[in-house]
Amino acid sequence: MLQHSVEEYQTVKTWRRDLATQWGGDPIGEGPEKLRALETFCEFTGDDPDTIIQRCFRVRKSDGERVISVKWRAHYAQKIKEFRDRDSELRSFGRDVLSFMIHNGVMVQV
Numbered sequence: 001m002l003q004h005s006v007e008e009y010q011t012v013k014t015w016r017r018d019l020a021t022q023w024g025g026d027p028i029g030e031g032p033e034k035l036r037a038l039e040t041f042c043e044f045t046g047d048d049p050d051t052i053i054q055r056c057f058r059v060r061k062s063d064g065e066r067v068i069s070v071k072w073r074a075h076y077a078q079k080i081k082e083f084r085d086r087d088s089e090l091r092s093f094g095r096d097v098l099s100f101m102i103h104n105g106v107m108v109q110v
Contacts, residue, residue: 018103037093
């Protein structure tokens, strides 16, 4: 269970802003199932949206640069596969979760 409404998380605000910039209008407002998909995925993993994205990055010790965490990206890629393969409704939800990840800088292939 999320501690806040899914729309209150900074990474969700980033996703919404980027979708609006890319597609115009308010794709999340016009397609509320996108938020439901992310919320359902968060319940599945036990992690909130900001935690998911935060874990997918790490700070490289050698130069302090923020880079992708291969370990956590692979973890969430596997979770997305498990999530979308549970039933047919979740297959479309998986696409929305991938969109969330990509618009927050985490390129995931499943």
